Each structure stands twice: as C-alpha cells, then as structure tokens.
Amino acid sequence: MNTSYFDHFRRWLRLTKRGGWSYVALMPWFVPLITYLLIGDAYLHTWQTFSGATIFVWLLSTIAFLFHDWAANAIAQRYPELRQTLIRASCTGLAFIMLSGLFLLAYTWFFIRFRPFGSQLTYQTVPSVFTFDLVAIVLLIGIYETSYSLSRWQQYQMNKEKLKKENLRGQLQGLRSQVSPHFLFNSLNSLSSLIAEEPQRAEQFVNQMARVYRYMLQTNRRPNSPVKADRQANTLLPGYLFGVGSAEGEDGDELTVLEAELAFIDSYFHLLKTRHGDGLHLNLQIDDHYRSYRLPPLTLQLLVENAVKHNVILASRPLCIDIMTTERGYLLVRNNLQKKTSRSGPVLLESTQVGLTNIQAKYELLACPAPTIETGPDYFTVTLPLLEKKQATA
Numbered sequence: 001m002n003t004s005y006f007d008h009f010r011r012w013l014r015l016t017k018r019g020g021w022s023y024v025a026l027m028p029w030f031v032p033l034i035t036y037l038l039i040g041d042a043y044l045h046t047w048q049t050f051s052g053a054t055i056f057v058w059l060l061s062t063i064a065f066l067f068h069d070w071a072a073n074a075i076a077q078r079y080p081e082l083r084q085t086l087i088r089a090s091c092t093g094l095a096f097i098m099l100s101g102l103f104l105l106a107y108t109w110f111f112i113r114f115r116p117f118g119s120q121l122t123y124q125t126v127p128s129v130f131t132f133d134l135v136a137i138v139l140l141i142g143i144y145e146t147s148y149s150l151s152r153w154q155q156y157q158m159n160k161e162k163l164k165k166e167n168l169r170g171q172l173q174g175l176r177s178q179v180s181p182h183f184l185f186n187s188l189n190s191l192s193s194l195i196a197e198e199p200q201r202a203e204q205f206v207n208q209m210a211r212v213y214r215y216m217l218q219t220n221r222r223p224n225s226p227v228k229a230d231r232q233a234n235t236l237l238p239g240y241l242f243g244v245g246s247a248e249g250e251d252g253d254e255l256t257v258l259e260a261e262l263a264f265i266d267s268y269f270h271l272l273k274t275r276h277g278d279g280l281h282l283n284l285q286i287d288d289h290y291r292s293y294r295l296p297p298l299t300l301q302l303l304v305e306n307a308v309k310h311n312v313i314l315a316s317r318p319l320c321i322d323i324m325t326t327e328r329g330y331l332l333v334r335n336n337l338q339k340k341t342s343r344s345g346p347v348l349l350e351s352t353q354v355g356l357t358n359i360q361a362k363y364e365l366l367a368c369p370a371p372t373i374e375t376g377p378d379y380f381t382v383t384l385p386l387l388e389k390k391q392a393t394a
Contacts, residue, residue: 021143022069031058035054038111039121100133101130108121190274215264258292260297290329371384
C-alpha cells in the first residue's frame with residue numbers, strides 16, 4: 001500500500017472517531033430541544049407524538065450532522081497543525097453556519113408547510129430555532145476542537161516517544177560502527193604512528209577522538225536542565241561540548257542545532273583525515289542564518305560514514321564531501337561517486353540502508369518533508385530539511 005495513502009487513511013480514521021464522539025455528545029440533548037422548538041407543546045401531549053417526532057427529527061439531524069462532519073474533516077485535513085487552531089476553528093464555524101442555515105431553512109419550511117405531528121411553528125418563532133442552533137454550533141465547534149487538539153497532542157506524544165527510540169537506534173548504530181574492532185584498529189594504528197613521529201598531532205588526535213565518543217555517548221542523555229545537569233554531574237551536553245548552544249533538552253523534542261552537528265563533524269572528520277590524508281576532503285558552505293536550525297542528532301555522521309564506506313579514497317582520486325545549505329533552507333550532503341571495485345568491475349559494498357532508513361524515519365515522525373536521496377552518475381546527494389523550532393514543536 002502506498003505510504004501517503006496509508007497515512008491519509010489513518011488520519012481519516014482518527015477524524016471519523018472524533019465525529020463519532022461529537023455525535024454522541026450532541027444528539028441526546030440537541031434532538032429533544034430542537035424538536036420541541038419545531039413542534040411546540042404538541043410534542044409533549046402523547047407518547048406516540050413524542051417518540052415519532054423524536055425519531056423523525058433525529059434522522060433529519062443525523063443527515064445534517066454527516067454533512068457537518070464531512071466539512072469539519074475536510075477543514076482539519078487542510079489545516080491539521082495545532083498552531084492553525086484559530087484558522088481551523090474559524091473555517092469550521094463558517095462552514096457550520098452556512099450548512100445549518102441551509103438545512104434549517106428546509107426543515108422549518110417543511111414543518112410550517114405540512115404541520116407534521118401537529119407542529120405549531122410559525123415564521124415569527126423561526127428565529128428562536130436559528131438562535132438555538134447557533135448556540136449548538138458554538139458548542140459543537142468546541143467539542144470538535146477539544147477532541148482534535150487532544151488527539152493531536154496524543155499523536156505528538158506518541159511520535160515523540162517513537163523518535164526517542166529512533167534516535168537511540170541511530171546512536172547505537174553509530175557507536176557500533178565506531179567501536180568496531182576495524183575502526184579501533186585503524187584509529188589506534190594511526191595514533192601509534194603519530195606518537196612516534198608527531199607527538200603533537202597524536203595529542204590532537206586523542207582529543208578529537210575523545211570529543212567524538214563523548215558526543216555520541218552524551219547524545220543519549222536528556223536532562224531537563226542542561227546547565228543544572230552539567231553542574232551536578234560535571235558532564236556536558238552535545239551542544240555545550242563543542243562550545244555552542246544546543247536545543248536538546250530544552251523542550252524534549254530530541255533535536256540538536258546544526259551548529260552542534262557541524263562541530264561534531266569537524267572532530268569526526270579530523271580522525272578520518274588523519275587516516276586518509278589527501279584522499280579525503282570536506283567542504284562546508286553553511287549560511288550563518290541556518291546554524292541555529294535543527295535536525296536529528298548524528299544525521300551528518302551517518303551520511304559521512306556512508307560516503308567513506310562505499311567509495312574509493314586515494315590521494316590520486318580524492319573523495320570530496322560537500323555539506324552546504326540551500327537558499328530554501330535545506331541542508332545538502334553530497335559526495336562524488338567512486339565505487340569500490342573488484343576484478344569484475346565497479347561495485348558498491350553491500351549496504352543495509354539502516355542509516356538512511358533511520359534518518360527518513362525520524363523526519364517522518366516529525367511530520368516534516370522527507371529527505372530526498374539522489375544517486376547520479378557522478379554524485380550521491382542527500383537533501384535534508386532543516387527545522388525551525390516552531391516546526392519541530394508544533
């Protein structure tokens with residue numbers, strides 16, 4: 001099943017459930033009162049009139065409610081965010097007034113013209129029917145918006161918990177990759193050579209390696225107050241670790257600022273550059289305006305790791321990784337394609353796609369545009385949406 005179709009179907013089910021609760025909350029009191037206004041005292045004379053009129057008006061009200069519910073659902077799908085509550089409520093109110101006006105015109109004309117159940121309705125008493133219906137509309141909008149807001153808040157909380165799990169899975173994947181014997185062997189081998197030949201560079205290498213591991217480990221930490229936790233536990237949150245402010249931990253949205261990710265990549269790339277030398281280049285072109293924007297943590301590490309893993313890295317054929325922002329507020333991560341070869345020709349190492357899938361899942365849970373992945377003849381490019389704070393917390 002198409003993912004977008006499935007998402008629309010799930011949203012429709014939630015909206016239908018909301019309409020069901022509104023129907024249950026409205027009809028038990030609305031139907032008897034509106035029936036009394038339409039018929040008058042004759043409504044209460046006999047039980048036959050009472051039951052027959054109630055059933056008849058209930059059927060008419062149900063038909064009207066279905067149209068109201070359809071309109072409310074269409075408006076909710078057009079303006080789904082919590083920050084759009086005022087627009088959504090205004091549009092819903094306008095739609096309800098128009099629909100109710102049309103239905104009441106037809107119903108009141110029918111009761112005045114044909115006098116079912118001994119109706120005593122007159123054109124002079126019709127305004128009281130419209131007034132009561134207006135009060136019911138206000139209450140119905142309140143029920144709809146309360147139900148919708150609660151549903152969205154619950155969905156946000158569920159997505160928040162899922163995002164925590166996705167972040168943890170991505171972080172553990174990164175740790176497994178970096179703590180692997182292969183990585184440690186290469187890093188320690190590079191360090192061993194530096195100790196003997198360039199002690200100063202060896203010290204820098206150790207410092208950068210410590211910063212990389214500390215960032216990856218502490219990304220899992222979510223204290224309520226970053227500064228307070230730092231003072232109490234003598235630890236640093238990722239953003240503060242590299243001397244920049246981090247959005248993590250401030251509102252629990254599981255994101256980090258781009259500035260912190262770039263500082264981490266600088267340390268991570270230092271380790272890779274020490275091992276690969278002139279065979280590896282990193283080009284950063286970041287507009288300062290977007291450095292405070294946010295993205296899921298360790299996203300850049302996963303993309304840089306993929307580029308290094310699947311491409312040839314030689315001084316004569318350098319691998320160039322570009323990280324840049326676009327005018328539309330996206331982050332573009334691109335590397336030239338130099339597929340690792342075997343005797344039979346160019347091949348890509350077998351990839352589990354876990355890293356890319358993890359990144360896509362995080363953006364999906366944030367209800368944000370999905371990253372785009374393009375594999376061309378010369379370049380592999382991933383375009384990531386950068387999130388403002390209001391986008392991530394809506």
